[in-house]
Amino acid sequence: MSGLERARRRRRRRSVTVLIVAALLVLGGFAYALAYWTGMAGGGSTEASPTCTPSPTTTPPESRFTVNVYNSSTRSGEADNFSDALKSRDFTVGAVGNDPYKKKLSGVGEIRYGTAGQAYAERFLKPLLPGATMTQDGRTGTSVDVAIGEQFPTVPSRSATPTPSASC
Known part of the structure; x- marks a missing residue:
């Protein structure tokens, strides 16, 4: 080759x-x-x-239901602070004071309602209080009770809430 x-x-x-x-x-x-x-x-x-999905509305229809705010924590003044925040968001606030059941809640809190108030509790209060226990009791009216626990978050008043930007 x-x-x-x-x-x-x-x-x-x-x-x-x-x-x-x-x-x-x-x-x-x-x-x-x-x-x-x-x-x-x-x-x-x-x-x-x-x-982009709209956030759930937390402004209730006028005078459809009353929110009673009770303090079930060891900190004083929590019920007053939360009731003021609710009033700034146009909620109708009824009784404010210590928990009539004398419970001491270690978690976020408890939202108590009757059959007629269940939709109001789920639509308007549950978004404000993630982690709160939803409890249906035997009441007949549309009123809803919020019992504040030890881990209750600070809920800003409407004036302190930033307006969401239109990003959709």
Whole structure:
């Protein structure tokens, strides 16, 4: 075999090797792109992005129900502070004072209501007091009691609440 034939054979092998490597790179690129767009490679998302949903309204209809605020914690003045915050949000506040059941609540608190007041308690008070226990009692009216516990959060008055930006 002459030197010229060996050189041609090496060049041909080199060309075939380069073409195979290039074809594999192109094929790998297409496979990755497909996996990316279908979400298998972690880059694409199969879930829809969150849409803007209006926050639940916490302003009650006028005079539809009364909120009684009771302090069931060891801190004094909590019922007064929360009743002021509710009044600034246009709630009708009834009785304010210590818990008539004499309970001492270690959690956020308790929202007590009757059958007629359940919708009001869930729609208007539960969003203000996440973590509060919802308790249905035997009352007949639409009034709702809020018993403040040891871990009760500070609920700002309406004037201190920032207005949400229109990002939708």
